Amino acid sequence: MTALGANWRKGRALFVHAFASMTEYRAEIVIWMISGSLPLVMMAMWIGLAADGPVGGYGAADFAAYFLVVFLVRQLTVVWVIWELDREIRLGELSPKLLRPIDPLWGHVADNLAEKAVRLPLVLVPVVAGLWWAGARLPLTFESLAGFGLLVMGAWVIKFFQQYATGLLTFWTDQAVGLERVWFSVSMVLSGALAPLDLFPEAVRGVLPYTPFPYLVDVPVQALLGRLGGAELLQAFAVQGAWGLAFVVGSRWMWRHGIRRYGAVGA
Amino acid sequence: MRWRPRASLGDVIRVDGLRKVYRVHEKEAGLRGSIRAFVDRRYRDVVAVDDVTFGVAPGEVVGFLGPNGAGKTTTLKVLSGLLHPSGGTVRVAGFEPRRREGAFLRGITLVMGQKQQLSWDLAAVDSFLVNQAVYEIPDAVYRERLGELTEMLSLDGLLRKQVRKLSLGERMKCELAAALLHRPDVLFLDEPTIGLDVTMQQQVRRFVADYNARHGATVVLTSHYMADVTALARRILVIDHGRLVFDGDLSALVEARAPEKRLRLSLSERVDRADLAALGRVHAAEGLEIELGVPRADVARVAAAALARLPVVDVAIEDVPVEDIVADLFAQGRAARAADAVRAAHEAGAAAGGRG
Numbered sequence: 001m002t003a004l005g006a007n008w009r010k011g012r013a014l015f016v017h018a019f020a021s022m023t024e025y026r027a028e029i030v031i032w033m034i035s036g037s038l039p040l041v042m043m044a045m046w047i048g049l050a051a052d053g054p055v056g057g058y059g060a061a062d063f064a065a066y067f068l069v070v071f072l073v074r075q076l077t078v079v080w081v082i083w084e085l086d087r088e089i090r091l092g093e094l095s096p097k098l099l100r101p102i103d104p105l106w107g108h109v110a111d112n113l114a115e116k117a118v119r120l121p122l123v124l125v126p127v128v129a130g131l132w133w134a135g136a137r138l139p140l141t142f143e144s145l146a147g148f149g150l151l152v153m154g155a156w157v158i159k160f161f162q163q164y165a166t167g168l169l170t171f172w173t174d175q176a177v178g179l180e181r182v183w184f185s186v187s188m189v190l191s192g193a194l195a196p197l198d199l200f201p202e203a204v205r206g207v208l209p210y211t212p213f214p215y216l217v218d219v220p221v222q223a224l225l226g227r228l229g230g231a232e233l234l235q236a237f238a239v240q241g242a243w244g245l246a247f248v249v250g251s252r253w254m255w256r257h258g259i260r261r262y263g264a265v266g267a
Numbered sequence: 268m269r270w271r272p273r274a275s276l277g278d279v280i281r282v283d284g285l286r287k288v289y290r291v292h293e294k295e296a297g298l299r300g301s302i303r304a305f306v307d308r309r310y311r312d313v314v315a316v317d318d319v320t321f322g323v324a325p326g327e328v329v330g331f332l333g334p335n336g337a338g339k340t341t342t343l344k345v346l347s348g349l350l351h352p353s354g355g356t357v358r359v360a361g362f363e364p365r366r367r368e369g370a371f372l373r374g375i376t377l378v379m380g381q382k383q384q385l386s387w388d389l390a391a392v393d394s395f396l397v398n399q400a401v402y403e404i405p406d407a408v409y410r411e412r413l414g415e416l417t418e419m420l421s422l423d424g425l426l427r428k429q430v431r432k433l434s435l436g437e438r439m440k441c442e443l444a445a446a447l448l449h450r451p452d453v454l455f456l457d458e459p460t461i462g463l464d465v466t467m468q469q470q471v472r473r474f475v476a477d478y479n480a481r482h483g484a485t486v487v488l489t490s491h492y493m494a495d496v497t498a499l500a501r502r503i504l505v506i507d508h509g510r511l512v513f514d515g516d517l518s519a520l521v522e523a524r525a526p527e528k529r530l531r532l533s534l535s536e537r538v539d540r541a542d543l544a545a546l547g548r549v550h551a552a553e554g555l556e557i558e559l560g561v562p563r564a565d566v567a568r569v570a571a572a573a574l575a576r577l578p579v580v581d582v583a584i585e586d587v588p589v590e591d592i593v594a595d596l597f598a599q600g601r602a603a604r605a606a607d608a609v610r611a612a613h614e615a616g617a618a619a620g621g622r623g
């Protein structure tokens with residue numbers, strides 16, 4: 001068995017196992033999905049504001065399209081690994097995973113991807129129906145679709161490894177979850193989940209592209225709406241990739257140092 | 268007390284001066300305690316394992332005994348790489364466990380008597396298949412091993428049931444199977460029979476003995492059920508308050524700690540207590556059932572004397588139960604520590620008195 005073949009088999013086994021677990025949680029996934037519907041509430045609000053004429057260039061249909069795609073992007077990049085790490089480290093549930101000759105990271109990745117596989121069909125239905133109902137038309141060129149796909153993956157990488165790194169702080173403190181809540185609030189605003197970043201003050205818009213936040217929501221959304229040119233897409237890939245890499249490297253570093261402090265509590 | 272030589276070169280497990288200190292965060296109870304802990308965190312060091320040295324030869328089965336909190340589980344967690352030692356060196360099959368290298372992890376297993384690696388929402392086989400891939404076990408080998416484990420542990424009908432619907436004992440057997448699919452050479456078993464009924468305990472014991480015999484695996488096990496230890500391990504390590512207080516053959520422990528044998532007599536009528544005391548130490552005398560403690564060397568003579576002088580209906584000569592010996596060992600440790608504490612308090616008091 002080649003190393004590549006063995007790794008493929010491991011990945012597949014983890015995914016199959018995670019998928020089987022996730023199908024046991026179908027009902028919960030629907031509830032989580034509904035709990036992520038804040039963008040739809042924002043959509044209703046902005047459509048109301050745009051009733052008497054466009055706001056900052058966005059008409060009612062534009063807001064509908066923007067927030068429906070925001071909803072889609074957020075659903076595709078939902079991450080909860082911090083709760084898993086917090087529990088595993090505090091309660092010693094990490095122990096059985098540490099005994100296996102595979103980094104526990106891969107189990108979490110498999111869980112997240114399997115959950116996406118269960119969630120995706122559930123999410124697409126309301127999004128497509130909503131877009132059709134609002135009369136929003138997406139360009140759906142190769143460029144917009146490919147750009148969107150890659151940017152969503154990049155957004156997932158940033159969110160996943162940012163949460164992974166924050167979760168690993170549990171090796172040092174039990175306040176990691178609190179820190180995550182702060183990050184979450186900031187990123188809700190600065191990622192464009194509550195309002196398109198176009199509508200933000202000029203000063204903020206100047207700084208945002210250097211932060212990871214726009215690449216989590218606004219940039220992928222704009223890509224699918226066909227509002228980004230080739231050069232803008234490339235630039236977005238570069239900055240997003242750099243942030244993704246930073247979080248990957250950071251979380252690996254924290255794992256190496258934190259694991260020494262693991263208490264392995266329990267029985 | 269007879270000590271084995273320190274770790275020798277051929278040993279698969281070598282532990283030298285192992286020390287593990289936990290840093291625990293002290294918090295007083297109640298809201299005030301919480302608030303105080305928030306502004307001023309206090310830590311205390313708990314020495315769980317202190318300067319422990321031993322070696323285990325390949326294929327050996329070693330029983331780890333000690334009262335609650337002695338440091339047994341901590342030692343096993345260090346040996347399996349879950350905990351980084353605070354001091355000393357540890358080698359298992361030539362590896363430093365804390366590095367958790369793939370080749371090391373593929374050669375060991377740790378079973379603890381609680382919720383472990385099986386996913387509760389799925390059937391045990393679903394988790395087995397993950398292990399098959401993770402440990403890179405070829406299909407044919409996997410099928411053969413699963414067959415063997417199914418037979419040895421009577422797993423028929425359990426593997427396809429949702430794990431959360433299994434009974435404690437059934438789950439424990441599935442956990443054991445999951446932990447051994449990769450056929451490790453070194454087994455760390457932490458109270459593998461806890462909570463199981465007598466039949467299931469025997470089955471697990473027999474399984475461990477079989478596994479050891481078939482595959483020549485090295486086994487280190489802890490248990491509070493003395494039967495686990497006496498049935499499986501010829502050699503025992505006794506740990507108390509983090510320190511190794513005995514390392515040697517079980518029989519040597521019995522001889523060293525129990526120079527007596529028990530002479531059990533059933534009498535047909537009551538006799539004078541003085542007549543009994545003349546024969547040996549009266550351990551118990553309930554009605555007509557008498558238990559005497561007699562030095563090993565004198566057993567035959569005393570038994571003969573008893574038969575000659577007393578109205579004996581039945582006689583039996585037994586070893587002191589291992590439980591009693593070990594309990595005695597722990598009690599001695601406690602007494603010694605208590606004496607130390609009293610002496611220390613005394614000295615502190617004297618010093619304070621001298622100053623005042």
Ligand SMILES: Nc1ncnc2c1ncn2[C@@H]1O[C@H](COP(=O)(O)OP(=O)(O)OP(=O)(O)O)[C@@H](O)[C@H]1O
Nearest residue numbers: 263265289291313315334335336337338339340341
């Ligand atoms: N993660 C931890 N953090 C702090 N202290 C711990 C931790 N784990 C164990 N201890 C302490 O270390 C000591 C040894 O514990 P350990 O679990 O090794 O004992 P044990 O011999 O396995 O006992 P038992 O027979 O009750 O299982 C105890 O005083 C315990 O309170």
Ligand SMILES: [Mg+2]
Nearest residue numbers: 267339340341
């Ligand atoms: Mg224990």
